[in-house]
Amino acid sequence: MAITSANQLELLQTAEAVAREKMIDPDLVVQAMEESLGRAAKSRYGSDMDIRVSIDRKTGRATFTRVRTVVADDELENYHAEVTVDQAKQYMADPQIGDEIRDEVPAVDMGRIDAQSAKQVILQKVREAERDRQYEEFKDRAGTIINGIVKREEYGNVIVDIGRGEGILRRNEKIGRESYRPNDRIRCYIKDVRREVRGPQVFLSRTDPQFMAELFKMEVPEIYDGIIEIKAVARDPGSRAKIAVISYDNSIDPVGACVGMRGSRVQAVVNELQGEKIDIIPWNEDQATFLVNALQPAEVSKVVIDEEAGKIEVVVPDEQLSLAIGRRGQNVRLASQLTGLDIDIMTEAEESARRQAEFEERTQLFMDTLDLDEFFAQLLVSEGFTSLEEVAYVDVDELLVIDGVDEDTASELQARARDYLDEQNRKALDHARELGVEDSLVDFEGLTPQMIEALAEDGIKTLEDFATCADWELAGGWTTVNGDRVKDEGLLEKFDVSLEEAQNLVMTARVQLGWVDPAELEPEAEEVEGDETDDTETEAGA
Known part of the structure; x- marks a missing residue:
């Protein structure tokens, strides 16, 4: 196939047709053609030569150019693509290292093998451009909902046509036992967009908690407008979910707005999620109050929070235990996901028994270490003393408020506690030294x-x-x-x-x-002080 054919515009027409079909820049297709023609020319003139091809974007004329680079004498390696400074003086007046000598060479005729090779280069370049276009289009749409059409199912994974590309809905991202047939319409959440060897991969999901949040944003205008905010979402896909909302307008009830007239808004979301039951909960900055709301419909008697451990203990009436835990622990598990805390649920009877055990344990501690009778030890525990350190180093006035304790008795109690602690300290230190502590x-x-x-x-x-x-x-x-x-x-x-x-x-x-x-x-502290000074000066100037 001769490149110098009469109809040179055919190259540009082909490039434009391919670009329209693949929805990419026509110039990328022309560049791919230039590279493929350059490879074909090198196979004819010699692989050592640097042959470059440029196609005029208006006329379609392909120009073949041989390029030789000026190098130092001791760096000359390729006699076909490089020349020394002295050799270059034949072609230019004042050659410098790095200059290029360009000579136009005759166009080549492409044989069957060359044409096939050129076709592969063009297809590869077009494919890469198409992948880049798909990635650029979808990378910023992660975290949004997209509508698509099911193309096929492969090993439980659903391939979805999402317009200018394909997305994959993995088996574990489907709700329950959902099944789809080709040409079914489907709504999914774009969970991630990544570059991979096979091209950009758009990963879809219907089980992600944010899928439900985005559905509510579509159904509730107040959420879209920012008047109501979704603070947390927890889901057991296909079964039950909890969503915490807060309103920034005192005149709007966040729960009522999400439910809608006769439940129309929440029902639209439920239908999309295959009947998933949704509890809409008012969010509260106070963790205890928020947790009480999150455990609905169960009633809560008491909440004890251990912020350092990130755990929370909830006490419920005996008859509310099964309701608070839920079937297979579902209710407490969703509440835990919603609050981000580990939740231990116990009945009032269990909590009472634990408190009684702690009371007896502390009573026995004071009886054994301070040589007290049970009644006196119980008095100390009842007044809130939990350790020997508290008895030993507390202000004497706090001991005098106990019935039957005068100054002499208080002093004796503290002396016994300190003696016991000193003895324990001595034993601990002796043991540590035996272990080799320096x-x-x-x-x-x-x-x-x-x-x-x-x-x-x-x-x-x-x-x-x-x-x-x-x-x-x-x-x-x-x-x-x-x-x-x-x-x-x-x-x-x-x-x-x-x-x-x-x-x-x-x-x-x-x-x-x-x-x-x-x-x-120290610099951090000095920097903070400097910032505070600047702020003060600014405020003073203002």
């Missing part, structure tokens, strides 16, 4: 003898060992594994050492050892 750790301020003993039992015997610890190793914490919160036990957690306190202790140890320069910790 004075550098014993003398470190902020650690009690019991803490030093616990560290020694775990192999931490020097200040250097302590300085290498992470804060969570000391204070403990929570780790999310496969969606479940797992407790990490801390070495000093039983001594109520918080994460912040652990950070301060470890950093102080590193400073004492010279691992950290104290000056490096």
Whole structure:
């Protein structure tokens, strides 16, 4: 096939036709043609030559050019594509390294193999351009809902025609046992858009919690306008869901607006989600109040929150236990997802029994350590004393409010408590030294003898060992594994050492050892002070 055919505009017409069909820039197709013709020319003139082809965008004329680059004498490697400075003087007046010598060469005739190779190059370039176009179109649409038509189903995964591309709805992203046939209309949530070897992949979902949130945004104008905000969503796809909403307009009820007249708005969402039951809950900044709302329809008697552990205990009437937990734990599981807290549910009877056990345990502690009778020990517990440290170091006036306790009795109680604690400290320190603890750790301020003993039992015997610890190793914490919160036990957690306190202790140890320069910790404070000064001056100037 001769390139120099009479109808040179045929190249441009072909490029435009392909570009329209694939919805890409025609210039990309022309560039692909130029590259394919260049490869064909190199196969004719020699692979060592640098042959470049340019197609005029108006006339369609293809120009074949041989390019030679000027290089230093000692860098000359390819005699067909490179020339030295001296050789280049034959073609230009003052050649410089890096200059190019261009000579037009005759066009080539393409044989069957060359034509096939050129076709493959063009197809590849067009395919890449089409993939780039699809990715650019859909990358910004992640997090939105799209309507599509089912094309086919492969191994449980549904391939969906979404206009200028295809999306995949994986088996685990379908609601329940949904099944689709070709040409069925489907509404999905664009969960992710990624570049892959096969091209851009648009991953769809119907089980993602945000799918339900976007459906409500479509059905409730107040959400779309920002008057009502969806704060949290939890779903058991196809079965039940909870959604927390808040209104920024006191005249609009967020729950009523989402339900709609006679339930029309929420029913539209329910129908799309295959009958999934939806609880619409008013959001509240107070965690306890929010949780009480989240556990509806169950009634809650009491809520106890452990913010540091991220756990919450809920007490419900005995007859409300099964309702609060829900079938197969569904109600409490959704409430937990909604609040982001681990929820322990117990009945009033269970909570009463636990409180009684704690009361008896503390009573026995005071009886054994302070040599008190049961009645007197119970008085201490009833007044809120929970540990020997509280008895030993509390203000005497707090002991005098107990019936039958005068100054002498209070002093005796504190003396016994301190003697017992001193003895325990001595034993703990002796045991730690037996384990090999060095004075550098014993003398470190902020650690009690019991803490030093616990560290020694775990192999931490020097200040250097302590300085290498992470804060969570000391204070403990929570780790999310496969969606479940797992407790990490801390070495000093039983001594109520918080994460912040652990950070301060470890950093102080590193400073004492010279691992950290104290000056490096000061700029942040100085910067804050500087910002505050600037703000003050600005306000004064204003």
